[in-house]
Amino acid sequence: MSNLLGEFLGTMMLIILGDGVVANVVLAKNKGQGGGWIVITAGWAMAVLVGVFTAISAGSSQADINPAVTLAKTIMGTYGFGQAIVTMVVQIAGAFVGAVIVWLAYLNHWEPTTDAGAKLAVFSTGPAIRNTVNNLITEIIGTFVLVAGVGAIFSGATGGSPATGLGPYLVAMLVWGIGLSLGGPTGYAINPARDLGPRIAHAVLPIPGKGSSDWGYGWIPVVGPFIGGALGAFFWMAVF
Numbered sequence: 001m002s003n004l005l006g007e008f009l010g011t012m013m014l015i016i017l018g019d020g021v022v023a024n025v026v027l028a029k030n031k032g033q034g035g036g037w038i039v040i041t042a043g044w045a046m047a048v049l050v051g052v053f054t055a056i057s058a059g060s061s062q063a064d065i066n067p068a069v070t071l072a073k074t075i076m077g078t079y080g081f082g083q084a085i086v087t088m089v090v091q092i093a094g095a096f097v098g099a100v101i102v103w104l105a106y107l108n109h110w111e112p113t114t115d116a117g118a119k120l121a122v123f124s125t126g127p128a129i130r131n132t133v134n135n136l137i138t139e140i141i142g143t144f145v146l147v148a149g150v151g152a153i154f155s156g157a158t159g160g161s162p163a164t165g166l167g168p169y170l171v172a173m174l175v176w177g178i179g180l181s182l183g184g185p186t187g188y189a190i191n192p193a194r195d196l197g198p199r200i201a202h203a204v205l206p207i208p209g210k211g212s213s214d215w216g217y218g219w220i221p222v223v224g225p226f227i228g229g230a231l232g233a234f235f236w237m238a239v240f
Helices: 002-026 037-057 067-075 081-105 116-123 132-154 167-182 192-204 220-239
Strands: none
Touching: 002 037, 002 081, 002 116, 002 192, 037 167, 067 081, 067 132, 067 192, 067 220, 081 116, 081 192, 116 192, 132 167, 132 220, 192 220
């Protein structure tokens, strides 16, 4: 039970700070408006750091806060199938709650923001150029790099992990690097819960002028990370 609480709270904190930095940059009439991509990627890196520490402190030693990572660990034998499914559901629920909190934090800024796409961007990712195959490939690659990178950070194959005591910080730097290097085409969801939970929140919250939740695209940041996570797991087992 403590593992599930940790995954819920860790993912919730991930989204509060991650979606929060996007809101700060794209919503009208707030102090961070126009901050740009560097601010967003840095904010998401810090969100991962706080999310991981929250998950660990609340009882999740794994601190996945990402169903794609949970899938990878299931392939490697860390989770049973049923345990993995419950963990993923809890992560999505935490992401949903985190998105609702962001909506409340920026309650005065939804109506002055006239761009419906900007409002959706606070909650979920979208492609710079819409192409189903290419967008899916981008999400697969980003999540593969995430899982393989986590494997490298925590590997003991070279006589002890190079990340002793530094794991959460290095994972945050990894996510920052993915955002800077691979995030441009799709906004680097690399986490099904990060996209699906907040997209559901966007669909149900009373946001003025919010427009479509873009469910036609919404499967890509879920399926792509799962595929990338599985490929990363096989790579992890083969190399580390």
